[in-house]
Amino acid sequence: MVLIVNEAYDDAGHEDPGHPERPSRTGAARAAVADLHLGGDLLVAPSRTASRAELLLVHHGSYLDELGAYCYGGGGDLDQDTYATYDSWEIAKNAAGAGLSVIEAMQARDDAVGFVVTRPPGHHALADRAMGFCLLNNVAIAGAALLSQGERVLILDWDVHHGNGTQQIFWNDPNVLYVSTHQSPLFPGSGYAGEVGGWRAINRTLNIPLPSGATGDVVQRALEDLASPVIDDFAPTWVLVSAGFDAHRADPMAELQLTSGDFAELARLALSFAPRPGRVAMFLEGGYDLGALRASVHATLAAALDGVVDAEPRSNGGPGVDQVALVGRERRVAIESLLATEAGEGAS
Amino acid sequence: MTTSRTLAVGFDGSSDAESALRWALHEARSPHDVVVVVHAAGMLEHLGSPLPRNVTPARLIELARRCDFDERRLRWVVDDGDACSVLLRAVAPPISADLLVVGSRGLGRRDGYLLGSTSLEVAQHASVPVVVVPSNHAVS
Numbered sequence: 466m467v468l469i470v471n472e473a474y475d476d477a478g479h480e481d482p483g484h485p486e487r488p489s490r491t492g493a494a495r496a497a498v499a500d501l502h503l504g505g506d507l508l509v510a511p512s513r514t515a516s517r518a519e520l521l522l523v524h525h526g527s528y529l530d531e532l533g534a535y536c537y538g539g540g541g542d543l544d545q546d547t548y549a550t551y552d553s554w555e556i557a558k559n560a561a562g563a564g565l566s567v568i569e570a571m572q573a574r575d576d577a578v579g580f581v582v583t584r585p586p587g588h589h590a591l592a593d594r595a596m597g598f599c600l601l602n603n604v605a606i607a608g609a610a611l612l613s614q615g616e617r618v619l620i621l622d623w624d625v626h627h628g629n630g631t632q633q634i635f636w637n638d639p640n641v642l643y644v645s646t647h648q649s650p651l652f653p654g655s656g657y658a659g660e661v662g663g664w665r666a667i668n669r670t671l672n673i674p675l676p677s678g679a680t681g682d683v684v685q686r687a688l689e690d691l692a693s694p695v696i697d698d699f700a701p702t703w704v705l706v707s708a709g710f711d712a713h714r715a716d717p718m719a720e721l722q723l724t725s726g727d728f729a730e731l732a733r734l735a736l737s738f739a740p741r742p743g744r745v746a747m748f749l750e751g752g753y754d755l756g757a758l759r760a761s762v763h764a765t766l767a768a769a770l771d772g773v774v775d776a777e778p779r780s781n782g783g784p785g786v787d788q789v790a791l792v793g794r795e796r797r798v799a800i801e802s803l804l805a806t807e808a809g810e811g812a813s
Numbered sequence: 814m815t816t817s818r819t820l821a822v823g824f825d826g827s828s829d830a831e832s833a834l835r836w837a838l839h840e841a842r843s844p845h846d847v848v849v850v851v852h853a854a855g856m857l858e859h860l861g862s863p864l865p866r867n868v869t870p871a872r873l874i875e876l877a878r879r880c881d882f883d884e885r886r887l888r889w890v891v892d893d894g895d896a897c898s899v900l901l902r903a904v905a906p907p908i909s910a911d912l913l914v915v916g917s918r919g920l921g922r923r924d925g926y927l928l929g930s931t932s933l934e935v936a937q938h939a940s941v942p943v944v945v946v947p948s949n950h951a952v953s
Contacts, residue, residue: 544895546855652856654894
């Protein structure tokens with residue numbers, strides 16, 4: 466297996482002093498890639514910006530116009546968490562384009578794992594609004610491009626925050642399965658088990674909320690017991706991972722207790738969900754402790770490449786097993802309710 | 814027949830949010846009306862102090878007293894999310910708001926600009942009436 470990473474682009478202009486979503490994050494992620502010492506097994510996909518047509522597959526044109534104008538007007542706070550600068554519009558388009566470029570490079574061969582080193586992150590960005598540090602939804606833009614080619618896309622989101630933007634964008638799309646593990650309650654306040662998809666995509670959203678303190682064994686069991694059968698039934702042709710690393714126990718943004726060794730296991734699971742080699746691309750989302758981010762990215766990629774994983778021991782014994790057991794029941798109730806409503810509407 | 818309403822007010826501690834809250838406290842004239850003050854806890858709030866300055870129950874009680882409002886009809890809710898999402902969720906149980914009240918601008922340096930306007934977003938997507946209270950609105 467080879468690793469395909471996007472060519473670095475200058476993201477230094479998207480910075481707000483003191484804000485945790487900062488340029489050194491991509492530096493830490495790229496250092497983790499260098500730590501792998503892959504030599505000729507590391508390929509670089511050329512940097513490019515996403516075109517307006519590619520962005521329009523996900524975002525509203527009016528939002529794109531407003532975001533661009535806002536940035537060129539000098540930027541500022543978009544909400545209590547999210548900022549933009551003069552350079553942010555171009556940097557965000559580069560972030561979105563990086564995912565597209567990595568996937569294009571992967572499609573030319575069948576033996577690659579993709580890793581998209583981007584910021585700002587994307588999974589909170591809605592079709593028409595920035596949110597939660599995110600401006601453009603990078604993984605959704607890549608997913609939409611694959612959909613336009615007739616692919617069926619699994620988006621596995623293991624960031625500690627629920628990817629509300631991605632969920633909303635594909636809520637009614639039967640050709641996307643969105644699976645998220647996340648701490649709850651926590652920002653953005655969505656991602657409950659009863660959110661199972663829209664009428665045209667029932668059972669195409671799978672949320673696994675986890676309590677504060679949950680450990681890696683709980684996340685793994687949730688994915689194996691709950692997600693795996695749904696993924697098998699969906700039969701994806703591509704797997705995109707919203708790979709946030711803020712579920713690490715050292716991260717200041719939340720209270721899950723994962724270690725770098727847990728992320729290695731999650732990477733192995735992600736690969737097991739793919740139909741064949743060369744169909745898993747991971748997108749950097751959160752991760753705000755630079756040391757934990759570097760170690761976790763390193764462990765993730767080493768495991769994905771089936772290499773030697775030098776990582777912290779896996780975590781176990783945390784709370785959440787009971788909560789995960791309830792997810793299946795809540796989903797069944799929600800799905801039956803939606804189906805009954807649909808049947809009633811059809812009969813009337 | 815006695816009618817009661819639940820007014821949900823977005824509150825981020827800004828002067829505009831205080832104007833919105835004062836308007837709601839005066840609007841909730843019926844002794845059966847309830848004012849629910851909703852604070853959206855964003856991602857950054859998780860990093861630092863639990864609540865920003867001026868966003869405390871004590872501050873709300875002080876404002877209620879100044880407006881001669883029975884503080885027993887005042888509720889205080891902190892919900893995870895951005896301001897727009899949290900206010901829109903207030904329409905659903907357990908808050909079940911009949912009316913949403915927001916200030917026209919927030920704490921953001923340039924909030925209120927076309928893109929960042931919580932008030933515009935709420936007005937566009939809410940399923941109940943929305944009142945946007947202008948900056949420095951004086952309640953008569």
